Amino acid sequence: MANSAQPIALPNPFAAGCAWIDGKYVPIGEASVPILDTGFVRSDLTYDVASVWEGRFFRLDDHLERFFTGCERLRLIPPLTKAEIRSIMVETVSRSGLREAYVEVIVTRGVPGPGQRDPRLYQPRLYVYAIPYVWIVKPELQARGTDVFVTQNTHRIPSSSVDPTVKNFHWGDFIRGMFEAYDRDAWVPILPDQNGMVTEGPGFNVFAMVDDVLYTPVRGVLEGITRRTAIEIAKDLGIKVAVGEVPVEDLYRSTEIFLTSTAGGVMPVATLDGKPVGNGNPGPVTTKIRDRYWELHSDPNYSHEVDYT
Amino acid sequence: MANSAQPIALPNPFAAGCAWIDGKYVPIGEASVPILDTGFVRSDLTYDVASVWEGRFFRLDDHLERFFTGCERLRLIPPLTKAEIRSIMVETVSRSGLREAYVEVIVTRGVPGPGQRDPRLYQPRLYVYAIPYVWIVKPELQARGTDVFVTQNTHRIPSSSVDPTVKNFHWGDFIRGMFEAYDRDAWVPILPDQNGMVTEGPGFNVFAMVDDVLYTPVRGVLEGITRRTAIEIAKDLGIKVAVGEVPVEDLYRSTEIFLTSTAGGVMPVATLDGKPVGNGNPGPVTTKIRDRYWELHSDPNYSHEVDYT
Numbered sequence: 284m285a286n287s288a289q290p291i292a293l294p295n296p297f298a299a300g301c302a303w304i305d306g307k308y309v310p311i312g313e314a315s316v317p318i319l320d321t322g323f324v325r326s327d328l329t330y331d332v333a334s335v336w337e338g339r340f341f342r343l344d345d346h347l348e349r350f351f352t353g354c355e356r357l358r359l360i361p362p363l364t365k366a367e368i369r370s371i372m373v374e375t376v377s378r379s380g381l382r383e384a385y386v387e388v389i390v391t392r393g394v395p396g397p398g399q400r401d402p403r404l405y406q407p408r409l410y411v412y413a414i415p416y417v418w419i420v421k422p423e424l425q426a427r428g429t430d431v432f433v434t435q436n437t438h439r440i441p442s443s444s445v446d447p448t449v450k451n452f453h454w455g456d457f458i459r460g461m462f463e464a465y466d467r468d469a470w471v472p473i474l475p476d477q478n479g480m481v482t483e484g485p486g487f488n489v490f491a492m493v494d495d496v497l498y499t500p501v502r503g504v505l506e507g508i509t510r511r512t513a514i515e516i517a518k519d520l521g522i523k524v525a526v527g528e529v530p531v532e533d534l535y536r537s538t539e540i541f542l543t544s545t546a547g548g549v550m551p552v553a554t555l556d557g558k559p560v561g562n563g564n565p566g567p568v569t570t571k572i573r574d575r576y577w578e579l580h581s582d583p584n585y586s587h588e589v590d591y592t
Numbered sequence: 593m594a595n596s597a598q599p600i601a602l603p604n605p606f607a608a609g610c611a612w613i614d615g616k617y618v619p620i621g622e623a624s625v626p627i628l629d630t631g632f633v634r635s636d637l638t639y640d641v642a643s644v645w646e647g648r649f650f651r652l653d654d655h656l657e658r659f660f661t662g663c664e665r666l667r668l669i670p671p672l673t674k675a676e677i678r679s680i681m682v683e684t685v686s687r688s689g690l691r692e693a694y695v696e697v698i699v700t701r702g703v704p705g706p707g708q709r710d711p712r713l714y715q716p717r718l719y720v721y722a723i724p725y726v727w728i729v730k731p732e733l734q735a736r737g738t739d740v741f742v743t744q745n746t747h748r749i750p751s752s753s754v755d756p757t758v759k760n761f762h763w764g765d766f767i768r769g770m771f772e773a774y775d776r777d778a779w780v781p782i783l784p785d786q787n788g789m790v791t792e793g794p795g796f797n798v799f800a801m802v803d804d805v806l807y808t809p810v811r812g813v814l815e816g817i818t819r820r821t822a823i824e825i826a827k828d829l830g831i832k833v834a835v836g837e838v839p840v841e842d843l844y845r846s847t848e849i850f851l852t853s854t855a856g857g858v859m860p861v862a863t864l865d866g867k868p869v870g871n872g873n874p875g876p877v878t879t880k881i882r883d884r885y886w887e888l889h890s891d892p893n894y895s896h897e898v899d900y901t
Contacts, residue, residue: 299706302627315624316632318611318721323625324696325763326635358771387633392767397608397724402767403774412627415706437753443786444749445764453762454634455754458701458711462667465712477752477786 322391428553631700
């Protein structure tokens with residue numbers, strides 16, 4: 284019966300995502316972590332996320348550089364070199380065939396031997412996966428802008444406890460903030476520190492236009508690659524940028540607010556604590572930076588093509 | 593050849609530990625967590641650990657009660673009832689055959705569907721495992737006491753960021769503290785809060801005898817079951833107990849310090865920041881509480897037998 288010369292197109296098992304675990308590429312649905320990995324049972328790890336847009340990686344080497352700096356700060360020695368990890372990241376995307384992807388790399392402290400409790404003795408483990416691009420604010424909502432809430436009962440974990448420049452999964456404060464936002468009919472929380480200064484939200488940095496200056500917090504935040512890109516773009520556009528302490532009160536007199544993340548880009552904010560920011564539509568500065576951000580994704584100085592063959 | 597009436601003793605595949613994952617009991621070495629579980633990639637979970645000593649569970653129902661309270665505080669609905677989870681915990685121990693075990697139960701927020709970002713929509717996941725009993729301070733070192741260091745560059749994550757009474761894996765501060773301790777030739781860190789008050793260390797509560805009163809911190813700590821047991825024992829023994837704020841300076845004038853944890857019990861401290869505590873040997877109060885703690889493990893009011901058949 285089935286004896287045609289026509290080749291049969293098999294579905295790609297990696298179409299929903301591709302992971303690299305213990306030296307093997309596996310479909311994302313089958314990718315897993317040993318339950319005793321201290322990345323899970325101690326959240327002892329660091330990670331990074333790069334994106335692929337229209338078949339091109341965006342600033343991959345900048346992500347890798349930050350990732351390796353983070354490993355060093357945690358005294359975590361990745362089991363492979365930067366070049367090897369880079370190849371694996373590209374390969375997960377290539378195998379998945381995804382033209383728009385969210386590509387995560389994780390190094391954990393690893394699995395203790397029986398009775399071991401000294402993290403210096405564990406063998407660090409590497410995990411990589413590519414899944415379809417993730418939007419913190421979906422594109423249809425970005426046209427209007429999202430609804431943001433400044434948490435009142437939750438402070439960002441301070442730097443003297445956990446270094447926010449080392450990307451980590453200590454999201455307890457963020458998750459608590461998300462529930463606080465939901466309870467106020469908002470979608471996205473921004474967390475202040477204990478001194479009432481703006482920090483960041485779950486997976487993003489914050490920018491605010493106040494008195495024609497574009498502010499973003501200097502301390503207590505991840506030094507985001509999208510944040511860096513937005514600052515570069517703003518300076519190129521002749522916008523005055525101030526990276527400094529940003530009191531929460533300043534947010535309330537902003538004419539524009541936007542959020543930046545690899546997972547969603549430059550995302551306009553429509554309302555803050557239920558009240559419109561500016562006229563409630565994405566402002567001119569936000570729009571210009573956002574447009575330019577996406578243009579850079581095809582610029583060879585910022586991005587490179589994935590070989591899908 | 594092999595045709596004897598003698599039954600062949602097969603090795604127990606669960607001897608190194610037994611886990612319950614997705615409704616199945618599996619050897620610990622094969623137990624794993626989906627890589628996209630937000631318990632791993634957000635540390636969005638709570639957990640508890642009970643112990644088995646000489647074939648008896650210790651205060652299992654107290655652990656379960658605390659665990660369910662923690663789930664509620666995180667708005668995390670366990671996928672099974674308390675009675676069902678209890679049975680699974682007992683069964684992992686029974687299958688492992690372990691007479692001394694460390695039994696962990698975890699509920700995570702679960703795996704988001706494709707593109708999902710709202711944690712209210714995920715299906716929480718349950719994990720249970722029993723492994724050989726874990727010692728934060730090994731018994732041979734307990735005879736002498738361990739070496740403790742009060743961290744100078746690391747504060748415990750404050751309650752306004754992450755609730756310490758909900759047992760969590762936000763161990764970034766603890767791990768940083770452990771490396772700080774290693775750098776000072778100590779084994780175990782104690783973390784102060786931002787106001788110079790004693791909190792806790794990686795997996796344990798802290799007690800100190802100062803002016804004949806037994807102090808333990810009231811705030812910014814897990815309400816440990818071993819802590820509760822030690823307080824009950826001390827009161828029974830007629831020792832004055834104060835659960836309150838404990839300034840770090842008070843540790844330096846303690847005549848005895850001990851640590852409490854399900855993973856190791858009541859653990860004497862020999863040195864603090866390199867100097868002997870008291871005369872440098874486990875003190876009389878520590879020893880009395882420690883002895884009574886282990887006696888209670890055979891008391892039917894505190895423990896119950898595991899059926900290994």
